[in-house]
Amino acid sequence: MSHAHHHDHDHDTKPSWLVGDNQRKADEIAHHFSKIMEVLELDLTDPHLKDTPERVGRMYLEIFRGLQADADPKITVFPNEEKYSNMVVVSNIDYFSVCSHHMIPFFGQAHVAYIPSEKIIGLSKIARIVDYFARRPQLQERLTEQIVDFMDDKLKPKGTIAVLEGRHMCMEMRGIEKVGAATSTSAIRGCFEEQRVRDEFFELIRK
Numbered sequence: 001m002s003h004a005h006h007h008d009h010d011h012d013t014k015p016s017w018l019v020g021d022n023q024r025k026a027d028e029i030a031h032h033f034s035k036i037m038e039v040l041e042l043d044l045t046d047p048h049l050k051d052t053p054e055r056v057g058r059m060y061l062e063i064f065r066g067l068q069a070d071a072d073p074k075i076t077v078f079p080n081e082e083k084y085s086n087m088v089v090v091s092n093i094d095y096f097s098v099c100s101h102h103m104i105p106f107f108g109q110a111h112v113a114y115i116p117s118e119k120i121i122g123l124s125k126i127a128r129i130v131d132y133f134a135r136r137p138q139l140q141e142r143l144t145e146q147i148v149d150f151m152d153d154k155l156k157p158k159g160t161i162a163v164l165e166g167r168h169m170c171m172e173m174r175g176i177e178k179v180g181a182a183t184s185t186s187a188i189r190g191c192f193e194e195q196r197v198r199d200e201f202f203e204l205i206r207k
Contacts, residue, residue: 015058022061030057063098066135073128075154077119085158087197089113090126091205097134097143099170106140108166108182111205114151115158115191126151140166140185148187159190161201 018026030053034044042049065071091111099106110130133146147162163186171177191197 018058018061026054026057026061028057029060030054033057063096064136066132071132071135073125073132075121075125075129077121077154080116080118080120084116084120087113087115087200087204088120088123089201089204090123093127093130095130095134095143095164097136097138097140097166099168100137100139102170103137104168104170104173106138106166106168106170108164110147110165111163111201112147112151112161113192113201113204114155114160115197117156117158119155119157121155140164140168140183144185144187148189152189157190159188159192159197161188161192161198162186163205 033056034053037044037049037053044050089111090113091109093110093112094107095110096105096107098104112126112130129150130147133143133150144162144164148160151157151160163184165182165184167180167182168177172179172181188198192201
């Protein structure tokens with residue numbers, strides 16, 4: 001006996017941000033995507049396919065929202081009045097991105113840390129920075145670098161590190177990598193160049 005799982009498309013109702021320029025972009029993506037579907041000889045009258053171009057148009061704007069001019073994460077920086085000088089670590093941040101080369105998802109977890117100097121930020125903001133740079137066509141190596149560069153620029157800390165683990169569907173689906181294989185990338189600035197400081201970071205994220 002087979003069980004059919006139907007996707008709940010209630011979330012396909014028009015979101016509040018789908019107006020003006022966003023609506024125009026979504027419509028244009030939908031138009032071009034319907035052409036791709038025609039080339040693939042898909043039946044656009046099929047009830048499961050007829051609204052697919054519109055859904056894809058909206059989805060692209062959502063998963064690429066880091067490209068929007070107003071998407072820059074609003075980061076409030078606080079003075080480090082307590083002169084806190086220990087490592088601040090946020091680990092296991094889930095991220096979803098899309099490979100620039102094939103436009104297929106890659107996703108995984110980010111582990112980010114910094115050692116404050118004069119400025120600090122709220123911990124939740126680190127996940128927001130990761131999300132901002134992930135939501136665009138991306139390379140894992142570049143994503144890792146952009147996270148540390150952004151934090152370095154905003155906080156001028158003593159050091160910053162980001163380690164990302166990612167599963168790449170463009171590799172797994174095409175059989176180039178075995179299913180579940182993770183790619184690791186890292187970027188370091190400042191005092192994280194020192195082995196001792198890096199060792200402390202890796203010890204903390206393993207806990």
